[in-house]
Amino acid sequence: MSPAPGKSRPGDLFPDASDELVAGLAKMPDLLSKALPLRDKHRRALASGVRRLSTFLTVERDNLPPDYMNRPEYLSAYLHYFFPWNIYRQGRLLQGLDFSLKPDSTILDFGSGPLTFLQALWLTRPHMRKNSYKYIGFDRSDPGLKVGRKIFEGLAGTEGKSWKVHTERQLGDARKSAPADFIVAGNFINELNPARSAKDTEQTSEEILLQRWDALLKEDAAILVVEPGTRSSSKQLVRLREAALGKGWQVASPCTHASECAMPGSRSGSWCHFNFQPYDIPEWLFKFSRKVKLPKERASLSFLLLVRGKDCPVKIITPPTRDNSEGLVRVISETFDLPDFKQGRYGCGQKGLVLLQNDKTPHPGPQPGELLTVKWSAKSEKDPKSGAIIIPSTQ
Ligand SMILES: C[S@@+](CC[C@H](N)C(=O)[O-])C[C@H]1O[C@@H](n2cnc3c(N)ncnc32)[C@H](O)[C@@H]1O
Structure with missing residues (x-):
C-alpha cells in the first residue's frame, strides 16, 4: 500500500515535494509562455508533439532525431511535459539526497537541455541560494539552453544572481571550466551513442565516459547521474558504477555497498530503479498529462551519486550501524503480496538482494528508496524464486 498524500517518512529518498518545489512547478506555464511564446498553430499541435516525442524517447529510441531540441514542435513538447516532470522527479530525489554543496563549487551539467537540474536544485536548496556557485549547462541544442536561462531568471x-549561470553547445568546451567540483547528467547518457564512443577499444563506453569526466574534475569531486527507470538505463548505470568503483570512486547513493550489484537487470531479473507517487504535482501538470493521454500513476527513475576525496564538495550523512550483525538495506521495490497474508518488498544490502517480509498491514511501511537498518542472521532463509535473503518484519 502506498502512503497517504503528505505523509513522508523520515529516511525517505523521495520525500513529498516541498512547498517551494510545488510553487515553482505551478509557475511553469506562465514562465514558459514568457520564455517561449507559442503561436496558435504550435499550441494546437502540442498534444500530438508530446505523444510523438514520448514515442521517440521510449520505444523508438533509434529514430529519435539528434536535433530534436532544435525543432520547434519537439522543443515545445519537451518544455511543456518532459521538462516539468523531470524537474519534479529530480527535485524529489534532490530533497531526499539532502546533500549540501560547498560554496564556490563549479557544476558541469551535461545534456542539460533547458537547465532542468539547475531549476530543480534552485527549488530544493533554499539554504544554498545566497552562496555563490558557477553552473555551466552543456547541450548541443541552443534553443533549449536559451529557454532554460530565461526560465531560471524568471x-x-x-x-x-549569486549563481553564475553559463551555457555551452560543445561538450569539449568543458575543459575551459576544469577542474570542476560536480558533474551532473540528467536523462543524457542514454542518448549517447555507445557504438561511436567505444569503437576500436576494449573499454566499455561507460569507462570512456568516466575517464573523460575524471579529467574534468578536481581530486575531491562528485558525479550525479539521473536516468529513466528503465531496464536499459539501469543497466547502463550498473556499468558506470563498475567503472567508477574500479577508478576509486565511492557510491554515496543508492548503493549500500561496493560489492557486485544485486539488481543488475540481467535477463528477466529485476533492475535497480525507484518508483514514487506523484500525487503532489500541480494541477496544471496533472490536467495537461491527462489531456495529452500520458498521465502518470508513478514517477520513476534510476540514479547514481558518486563521490571522491576527503573533502568532497557533496556531503552525505549515512546512518551508523553498530557492528557486523547489523547492516543498511535500501528498499528498492514497491510492496507486493506474498502467500499466507504476508507482503514483501525487495531491498539491497551488503549481503546482496533481500526480501523484506512482514504480515499484511494497512500501514504503508517502508517506501522505495528508504534506507533501513536490519539485523543479519546466520539462519536466514532464501526466497526460492529470487534467491533473495529473507528478512522478516520490517515494520
Ligand atoms: C532528454 S534531454 C535531457 C535534458 C535535461 N537534462 C533533463 O533532464 O530534462 C537530453 C539532452 O541531451 C542533449 N544531448 C544528447 N546528446 C548530446 C551530445 N552528444 N552532446 C550534447 N548534448 C547532447 C540533447 O540535445 C537533449 O537536450
Missing part, C-alpha cells in the same frame, strides 16, 4: 529573480 524563477530565481534577482536572488539568482
Whole structure:
C-alpha cells in the first residue's frame, strides 16, 4: 500500500515535494509562455508533439532525431511535459539526497537541455541560494539552453544572481571550466551513442565516459547521474558504477555497498530503479498529462551519486550501524503480496538482494528508496524464486 498524500517518512529518498518545489512547478506555464511564446498553430499541435516525442524517447529510441531540441514542435513538447516532470522527479530525489554543496563549487551539467537540474536544485536548496556557485549547462541544442536561462531568471529573480549561470553547445568546451567540483547528467547518457564512443577499444563506453569526466574534475569531486527507470538505463548505470568503483570512486547513493550489484537487470531479473507517487504535482501538470493521454500513476527513475576525496564538495550523512550483525538495506521495490497474508518488498544490502517480509498491514511501511537498518542472521532463509535473503518484519 502506498502512503497517504503528505505523509513522508523520515529516511525517505523521495520525500513529498516541498512547498517551494510545488510553487515553482505551478509557475511553469506562465514562465514558459514568457520564455517561449507559442503561436496558435504550435499550441494546437502540442498534444500530438508530446505523444510523438514520448514515442521517440521510449520505444523508438533509434529514430529519435539528434536535433530534436532544435525543432520547434519537439522543443515545445519537451518544455511543456518532459521538462516539468523531470524537474519534479529530480527535485524529489534532490530533497531526499539532502546533500549540501560547498560554496564556490563549479557544476558541469551535461545534456542539460533547458537547465532542468539547475531549476530543480534552485527549488530544493533554499539554504544554498545566497552562496555563490558557477553552473555551466552543456547541450548541443541552443534553443533549449536559451529557454532554460530565461526560465531560471524568471524563477530565481534577482536572488539568482549569486549563481553564475553559463551555457555551452560543445561538450569539449568543458575543459575551459576544469577542474570542476560536480558533474551532473540528467536523462543524457542514454542518448549517447555507445557504438561511436567505444569503437576500436576494449573499454566499455561507460569507462570512456568516466575517464573523460575524471579529467574534468578536481581530486575531491562528485558525479550525479539521473536516468529513466528503465531496464536499459539501469543497466547502463550498473556499468558506470563498475567503472567508477574500479577508478576509486565511492557510491554515496543508492548503493549500500561496493560489492557486485544485486539488481543488475540481467535477463528477466529485476533492475535497480525507484518508483514514487506523484500525487503532489500541480494541477496544471496533472490536467495537461491527462489531456495529452500520458498521465502518470508513478514517477520513476534510476540514479547514481558518486563521490571522491576527503573533502568532497557533496556531503552525505549515512546512518551508523553498530557492528557486523547489523547492516543498511535500501528498499528498492514497491510492496507486493506474498502467500499466507504476508507482503514483501525487495531491498539491497551488503549481503546482496533481500526480501523484506512482514504480515499484511494497512500501514504503508517502508517506501522505495528508504534506507533501513536490519539485523543479519546466520539462519536466514532464501526466497526460492529470487534467491533473495529473507528478512522478516520490517515494520
Ligand atoms: C532528454 S534531454 C535531457 C535534458 C535535461 N537534462 C533533463 O533532464 O530534462 C537530453 C539532452 O541531451 C542533449 N544531448 C544528447 N546528446 C548530446 C551530445 N552528444 N552532446 C550534447 N548534448 C547532447 C540533447 O540535445 C537533449 O537536450
